[in-house]
Amino acid sequence: MLKVQDILVSDEILQNYFVCDLIKCKGACCTEGDLGAPLAEDELSCIDEILETVWPYLSEEAQKTINSQGPYIIDYEGDYSTSTVHGRECVFAYYDQNNILRCAIEKAWSEGKIKFRKPISCHLYPIRISKNEYHEVMNYHRWHICHAACHKGKALGVPLYVFLKEPLIRQYGEDWYNELVSLANVRQSADE
Secondary structure (H helix, E strand, O other): EEEEEEEEHHHHHHEEOOOHHHHHOHHHOOOOOOOOOEEEEHHHHHHHHHHEEEEEEEEHHHHHHHHHHHHHEOOOOOEEEEEHHHOOEEOOOEEEEOOOOOEEEHHHHOOOOOOOOOOHHOOOOOOEEEEEEOOOOEEEEHHHHHHHHHHHHHOOOOOOOHHHHHHHHHHHHHHHHHHHHHHHHHHHHHHO
């Protein structure tokens, strides 16, 4: 475990390679699992604000789901997550022309229609953040659906924390990220 300012970072985040391979996984992280995307409480108002703009990108089933239960729920652990269509894909997921699941929120963001890119839990995936009594803790979430991403990352020589540079800066700031890189380089030199 590495401590970067007040954040604990699992060694696995430094040691593993990762580059999303949507051609192979087809965006499975948007549909697999038993809940939608985890949401921070401060993201709820963002979801409410963008809903009208994102609405045209959503499937008819997603729109029905949102009309009946809202765009997010409180899950069985007492946390917020996006609603899902029939317990499967996130209500904000849609299939593109190549039958790959994409994020409607990110599509509207990329078109300049909204400022909120997507939930940070999605942007940071496969990193998951939890909290203990004293710190936030970042862990690498291993999942079979990301097997191709691990192979692609290794083939390209891209460590997980490098692949996720943008969302890590979004979450913790550039100074924090630069400190992470510096500490990772020191750790790598010591291991050689």
